[in-house]
Amino acid sequence: xxxxxxxxxxxxxxxxxxxVVSIALPLLFPxxxxxxxxxxxxxxxxxxxxxxxxxxxxxxxxxNPGSGPELYPPAVAIARHAFSKDVRIIGFxxxxxxxxxxxxxxxxxxxxxxxxxxxxYIVLGYKRPLAATIRAAINxxxxxxxxxINGTTFDNLPMMADFRSIxxxxxxxxxxxxxxxxxxxxxxxxxxxxxxxxPNNPDGFVRTIPIVVACVSVEISGAKASLQxxxxxxxxxxxxxxAEYELLINHPATGVGAMDAQSTGHLAxxxxxxxxxxxxxASRRSA
Amino acid sequence: MxxxxxxxxxVILTFAVWSYLWKENIAFRIAEHxxxxxxxxxxxxxxxxxxxxxxxxxxxxxxxxxxxxxxMLLGLLMxxxxxxxxxxxxxxxxxxxxxxxxxxxxAIGPRTYxxxxxx
Amino acid sequence: xxxxxxxxxxxxxxxxxxxxxxxxxxxxxxxAIIDKWFVVMESVxxxxxxxxxxxxxxxxxxxxxxxxxxxxxxxxxxxxxxLLGIYETAQGETFSWIYDNVLQPISTTISSLxxxxxxxAAYRSFRVRSREAAVLLVAGVIVMLTxxxxxxxxxxGIPQIGxxxxxxxxxxxxxxxxxxxxxxxxxxxxxxxxxxxxxxxGGSGA
Numbered sequence: 218x219x220x221x222x223x224x225x226x227x228x229x230x231x232x233x234x235x236x237v238v239s240i241a242l243p244l245l246f247p248x249x250x251x252x253x254x255x256x257x258x259x260x261x262x263x264x265x266x267x268x269x270x271x272x273x274x275x276x277x278x279x280x281n282p283g284s285g286p287e288l289y290p291p292a293v294a295i296a297r298h299a300f301s302k303d304v305r306i307i308g309f310x311x312x313x314x315x316x317x318x319x320x321x322x323x324x325x326x327x328x329x330x331x332x333x334x335x336x337x338y339i340v341l342g343y344k345r346p347l348a349a350t351i352r353a354a355i356n357x358x359x360x361x362x363x364x365x366i367n368g369t370t371f372d373n374l375p376m377m378a379d380f381r382s383i384x385x386x387x388x389x390x391x392x393x394x395x396x397x398x399x400x401x402x403x404x405x406x407x408x409x410x411x412x413x414x415x416p417n418n419p420d421g422f423v424r425t426i427p428i429v430v431a432c433v434s435v436e437i438s439g440a441k442a443s444l445q446x447x448x449x450x451x452x453x454x455x456x457x458x459x460a461e462y463e464l465l466i467n468h469p470a471t472g473v474g475a476m477d478a479q480s481t482g483h484l485a486x487x488x489x490x491x492x493x494x495x496x497x498x499a500s501r502r503s504a
Numbered sequence: 505m506x507x508x509x510x511x512x513x514x515v516i517l518t519f520a521v522w523s524y525l526w527k528e529n530i531a532f533r534i535a536e537h538x539x540x541x542x543x544x545x546x547x548x549x550x551x552x553x554x555x556x557x558x559x560x561x562x563x564x565x566x567x568x569x570x571x572x573x574x575x576m577l578l579g580l581l582m583x584x585x586x587x588x589x590x591x592x593x594x595x596x597x598x599x600x601x602x603x604x605x606x607x608x609x610x611a612i613g614p615r616t617y618x619x620x621x622x623x
Numbered sequence: 624x625x626x627x628x629x630x631x632x633x634x635x636x637x638x639x640x641x642x643x644x645x646x647x648x649x650x651x652x653x654x655a656i657i658d659k660w661f662v663v664m665e666s667v668x669x670x671x672x673x674x675x676x677x678x679x680x681x682x683x684x685x686x687x688x689x690x691x692x693x694x695x696x697x698x699x700x701x702x703x704x705x706l707l708g709i710y711e712t713a714q715g716e717t718f719s720w721i722y723d724n725v726l727q728p729i730s731t732t733i734s735s736l737x738x739x740x741x742x743x744a745a746y747r748s749f750r751v752r753s754r755e756a757a758v759l760l761v762a763g764v765i766v767m768l769t770x771x772x773x774x775x776x777x778x779x780g781i782p783q784i785g786x787x788x789x790x791x792x793x794x795x796x797x798x799x800x801x802x803x804x805x806x807x808x809x810x811x812x813x814x815x816x817x818x819x820x821x822x823x824x825g826g827s828g829a
Binding site for chain 2: 636645692709723724728732806
């Protein structure tokens with residue numbers, strides 16, 4: 218076996234070490250690659266920008282700490298954008314372990330804008346069963362949700378005086394979506410009502426509630442199909458979308474910082490793929 | 505000091521999990537089992553403080569909605585699945601859940617489906 | 624009757640949920656009442672995971688199976704964190720500290736293992752063995768470079784080609800898969816509704 222053929226049998230542990238180094242180094246020594254904003258992220262930004270001061274939105278963290286590096290930056294960026302417009306936020310959690318993530322994201326964004334817990338934002342924590350609590354909250358949020366993540370009932374949270382039901386008082390739903398349950402539940406139960414209440418429309422929604430989704434990279438292909446069909450109103454695609462959103466709000470943070478590492482990591486994988494193909498073609502030629 | 509401890513803990517646990525890439529070992533298994541234990545109890549704690557405790561304190565004990573106790577009894581039937589003699593009772597809450605999901609799924613699902621088709 | 628009763632319950636519950644959603648049959652919003660009932664009913668099922676883990680790992684410890692020490696660690700962690708959380712709230716100082724510095728790093732690192740496996744899988748499988756494999760390889764490399772800012776720096780055409788791949792053929796295929804899966808899901812729901820599928824009711828038992 219000559220040197221070229223060896224390229225198709227590289228020990229995977231070498232690949233792992235090279236990958237770790239290629240991802241870690243740019244985090245320590247930033248390269249500041251330029252990032253171009255995509256039309257999807259700009260579209261999502263424009264949708265959130267239509268909110269008026271005093272509006273109440275629901276931000277759902279449908280992810281756990283494993284997807285945190287990809288979905289935490291857009292969560293903070295969108296929260297910052299909302300707070301800059303004096304929009305109030307209800308933090309919801311479709312995934313159990315995502316409750317603290319939403320708390321951290323909203324606390325981080327609130328600190329920059331002097332927003333107060335209970336007045337400008339609350340975090341509900343994980344409510345189960347998910348589908349039933351969403352369905353019940355469409356008509357009666359107080360009865361369905363009862364209390365926030367600390368167990369404080371809604372009569373002790375000033376913000377909730379203006380939020381009695383999703384269909385009357387919710388102006389937008391933003392979902393950080395890492396899989397199921399997540400955006401699918403909101404789309405099914407809230408995002409596809411008929412427009413006008415009437416005798417043949419038991420939903421009785423007075424308006425369609427826009428749904429903006431920030432998804433992990435694996436979900437992008439399915440999310441784009443939903444965006445094109447109008448099921449999603451806006452899409453922040455993957456970790457790159459989070460970085461782009463940070464640039465749009467002029468507040469580059471961890472999302473932008475991670476893009477250098479993503480570039481070098483991808484480059485490392487592509488180089489190994491090329492080496493593997495060189496080895497494969499060399500072995501075919503010698504055979 | 506707590507911050508230093510936190511940092512060391514995070515680093516040790518990260519390398520314990522990554523050690524699986526070399527080969528399976530006791531450090532990875534312990535980190536994995538710690539994660540399973542913490543994750544399982546985290547959900548229970550959240551559900552207790554967010555919903556169950558306020559429901560019992562406010563709705564049942566204060567407002568007197570004793571009908572909720574019947575519903576809770578129905579939910580408790582789920583735990584009979586661990587006893588072979590009473591296992592058939594656990595099928596009742598399962599049947600209710602499945603019927604609930606199917607009812608709404610069939611009623612609402614096609615609207616989303618048709619919106620995708622319309623695209 | 625023990626086998627038929629759950630099927631009857633499934634059918635009636637599905638009808639009770641389906642009919643008021645599609646047709647407005649009463650003045651009162653029946654669905655809101657049903658939703659609240661299910662929320663209350665399911666709220667007491669929160670201990671299922673804890674009970675299951677206790678049974679499985681308790682059995683490992685009792686019988687001293689291979690890896691029983693890890694099972695002890697699991698059970699001790701489970702109950703200690705549970706009692707701590709009940710005593711404090713989910714936002715309690717110690718409870719949050721453990722979440723931030725133990726649970727979160729482990730969770731993130733376990734997810735990061737995927738990166739290594741994907742990298743080694745890509746290295747092994749992205750070989751130009753056939754025309755289809757070549758298309759897979761080229762499309763994969765272009766989309767990887769599109770997602771990272773590096774692609775635009777190498778050549779400005781890469782992001783345009785990558786976006787076209789994602790927006791047109793990829794989305795079309797994904798939509799078709801999604802529609803097919805949805806139809807399959809509805810077919811499965813109707814089969815369960817009619818009692819033709821009984822897998823959700825479990826296997827052996829009375």
